[in-house]
Amino acid sequence: xxxxxxxxxxxxxxxxxxxxxxxxxxxxxxxxxxxxxxxxxxxxxxxxxxxxxxxxxxxxxxxxxxxxxxxxxxxxxxxxxxxxxxxxxxxxxxxxxxxxxxxxxxxxxxxxxxxxxxxxxxxxxxxxxxxxxxxxxxxxxxxxxxxxxxxxxxxxxxxxxxxxxxxxxxxxxxxxxxxxxxxxxxxxxxxxxxxxxxxxxxxxxxxxxxxxxxxxxxxxxxxxxxxxxxxxxxxxxxxxxxxxxxxxxxxxxxxxxxxxxxxxxxxxxxxxxxxxxxxxxxxxxxxxxxxxxxxxxxxxxxxxxxxxxxxxxxxxxxxxxxxxxxxxxxxxxxxxxxxxxxxxxxxxxxxxxxxxxxxxxxxxxxxxxxxxxxxxxxxxxxxxxxxxxxxxxxxxxxxxxxxxxxxxxxxxxxxxxxxxxxxxxxxxxxxxxxxxxxxxxxxxxxxxxxxxxxxxxxxxxxxxxxxxxxxxxxxxxxxxxxxxxxxxxxxxxxxxxxxxxxxxxxxxxxxxxxxxxxxxxxxxxxxxxxxxxxxx
Numbered sequence: 001x002x003x004x005x006x007x008x009x010x011x012x013x014x015x016x017x018x019x020x021x022x023x024x025x026x027x028x029x030x031x032x033x034x035x036x037x038x039x040x041x042x043x044x045x046x047x048x049x050x051x052x053x054x055x056x057x058x059x060x061x062x063x064x065x066x067x068x069x070x071x072x073x074x075x076x077x078x079x080x081x082x083x084x085x086x087x088x089x090x091x092x093x094x095x096x097x098x099x100x101x102x103x104x105x106x107x108x109x110x111x112x113x114x115x116x117x118x119x120x121x122x123x124x125x126x127x128x129x130x131x132x133x134x135x136x137x138x139x140x141x142x143x144x145x146x147x148x149x150x151x152x153x154x155x156x157x158x159x160x161x162x163x164x165x166x167x168x169x170x171x172x173x174x175x176x177x178x179x180x181x182x183x184x185x186x187x188x189x190x191x192x193x194x195x196x197x198x199x200x201x202x203x204x205x206x207x208x209x210x211x212x213x214x215x216x217x218x219x220x221x222x223x224x225x226x227x228x229x230x231x232x233x234x235x236x237x238x239x240x241x242x243x244x245x246x247x248x249x250x251x252x253x254x255x256x257x258x259x260x261x262x263x264x265x266x267x268x269x270x271x272x273x274x275x276x277x278x279x280x281x282x283x284x285x286x287x288x289x290x291x292x293x294x295x296x297x298x299x300x301x302x303x304x305x306x307x308x309x310x311x312x313x314x315x316x317x318x319x320x321x322x323x324x325x326x327x328x329x330x331x332x333x334x335x336x337x338x339x340x341x342x343x344x345x346x347x348x349x350x351x352x353x354x355x356x357x358x359x360x361x362x363x364x365x366x367x368x369x370x371x372x373x374x375x376x377x378x379x380x381x382x383x384x385x386x387x388x389x390x391x392x393x394x395x396x397x398x399x400x401x402x403x404x405x406x407x408x409x410x411x412x413x414x415x416x417x418x419x420x421x422x423x424x425x426x427x428x429x430x431x432x433x434x435x436x437x438x439x440x441x442x443x444x445x446x447x448x449x450x451x452x453x454x455x456x457x458x459x460x461x462x463x464x465x466x467x468x469x470x471x472x473x474x475x476x477x478x479x480x481x482x483x484x485x486x487x488x489x490x491x492x493x494x495x496x497x498x499x500x501x502x503x504x505x506x507x508x509x510x511x512x513x514x515x516x517x518x519x520x521x522x523x524x525x526x527x528x529x530x531x532x533x534x535x536x
Contacts, residue, residue, distance in 0.1 A: 012307035013041045017048055021296045026052035028297050031060035033310055038065065040309045043089055051093040055104035060226070062086065062109070063219050072365030073487070075231050078212060080116030084162025087113075091165040099172035103180045111187035112215040115208055117166055119156040119192040120185055123149065150174055153185050187211075224264050227358060233257050234363025238487070242415040242458065244408035258404045261355055327515045330388035331381055334398045345399050352403040356380035364487045368464070371488070375513075379488055382515035386410035389517055415458070417520050418489040423460030425527040426481060427451040433534050435473070443469030461486050474533045483511050484523060491519050495526045 016022070016037070026034070026049060034057065038046050043065075053061065066083055067076035090098035102110055114120075146157035148167045151174035157163050173181040191208045220230045229237075237257040304310035338346035357376040364371065371379060384403050387410030393401070430448040435441045443466070450463035464485070470478035476494040483492035493510035514520065 012303050012309060013045060015303050016300050023052055025296045025300055027054045031057050035061055035064045036309050043085055047089045047092050050089055051097060058101060059105060063223055072370040073231060073235055073363050078112060081161060083113035084117060087162050087169060088165040091168050095168045095172040096176060098169045099176050102169060103177040107183045108215050110184055112212050114188050115191045117159055117162060119158060120189040121154050121192060123154050151181060229261060229358045229362045231362045234359040237359050238363050241408040241411040244412040255404055328381060328385050331385040333395060337395050338398055342399050349398055349403050353380050356407050366486060366488050379513045382513035383407050383410040385515040386413055414489045414514060418514060418523055419460055419485050422481065422484040422527055423451050423455055429531045429534060440469060440472050477530060477533050489514060491523060
């Protein structure tokens with residue numbers, strides 16, 4: 001990260017912490033905003049901020065920050081090291097304060113996190129003892145491991161990081177939150193003593209694995225109520241969307257994942273009495289507060305935007321924005337019509353775009369990384385615009401039809417006419433490419449085999465690693481192909497650069513989401529010229 005960005009983020013954090021009414025401001029901020037501050041400034045430097053969050057904010061923050069996936073789109077798992085760092089930050093603000101904050105969390109989450117770090121046993125179960133024959137039986141644990149006595153239990157370290165913080169917070173819990181402490185100790189002890197079956201007849205999860213699975217399911221349910229989409233559901237939705245029958249038109253919420261998402265959203269609103277307008281207001285950090293606190297909240301958000309920590313609001317799909325991309329003409333016209341004629345349908349379509357953006361973030365990747373919120377929103381809108389061009393409906397189509405089917409029409413076009421087309425064309429070209437360098441030729445042959453194999457499964461992007469060999473032949477063409485043969489295909493600036501011999505330096509971030517058929521025509525022209533480029 002550039003030094004200027006680090007300095008800006010550091011100054012932003014200092015300005016936030018020194019803001020008046022800070023104790024009133026922090027509880028009003030959306031957890032997503034707090035999480036972006038933590039990501040930008042570092043968890044260890046945000047201890048004073050974390051000490052002021054509400055229990056609901058802390059739960060949401062941990063849901064956002066504790067879980068990691070091996071790569072974008074895969075299911076996330078609890079990060080033990082990160083859990084330990086959170087405990088250290090909480091304890092730094094004071095063990096008693098940390099104990100009070102932990103006692104407000106779901107006890108199963110705390111047990112699951114602690115189980116990654118420690119074993120818990122009753123002292124009698126591991127103490128040294130003497131048999132009736134006078135033999136001394138040593139204790140059940142090694143003298144070389146870290147241990148501590150807390151509230152009649154023996155805590156044994158499984159890993160050394162965060163050990164001091166764990167012992168401190170457990171002692172504070174034992175002193176001030178006795179019932180919660182006992183729940184944690186009993187739960188962690190049960191998981192510490194669990195053993196898998198040894199007969200080999202059952203393939204069941206261990207108690208610890210089952211507990212972790214249950215915690216992950218609880219997290220998914222909480223996040224679903226907040227509008228997030230689980231990674232597994234997102235992958236399923238995007239995969240089914242690649243098989244959409246464009247000629248059948250856009251049916252209304254025919255996808256089971258989308259139906260379940262919006263049904264759950266309605267259930268939450270019915271239970272909480274919250275309308276979409278109130279939820280949107282809360283999401284922007286405009287929760288009820290006094291005038292002074294409201295002004296402080298606005299000032300904090302402005303500071304974060306200036307520092308680049310918080311992204312600006314997504315671009316509107318209505319006329320009047322000077323930054324509105326020209327390529328979104330179809331979706332813009334449809335949304336303008338809804339805004340003027342049917343505000344209820346306009347609000348519903350806006351929520352559908354949010355669902356699609358969340359789905360892309362959870363189940364897809366670009367350049368081997370997750371998409372940012374702004375990128376995912378742009379990708380969702382661009383794909384809907386492409387879907388509208390493909391379906392070619394009349395104005396007012398979105399009054400009776402949702403954007404889910406429209407998106408699926410566009411997503412299918414991206415898969416078939418961009419990713420699959422580019423991969424098939426590349427595999428065909430590679431049959432005739434010959435290179436005097438034996439190592440490069442071996443790599444080209446291996447790439448073709450990988451492309452053919454993954455084309456059969458409809459997932460040519462899985463040959464991405466093998467495509468590195470193309471960089472030796474034509475760097476811009478290689479970068480362009482990585483963008484085209486992707487889960488979310490994009491037109492990279494290298495598409496134009498590959499056809500201009502004077503242009504050899506292209507930024508990795510210089511790509512554009514595909515929203516119009518004219519871009520697909522340009523892609524096909526690029527692929528037609530690729531044979532000569534690779535031959536040199």
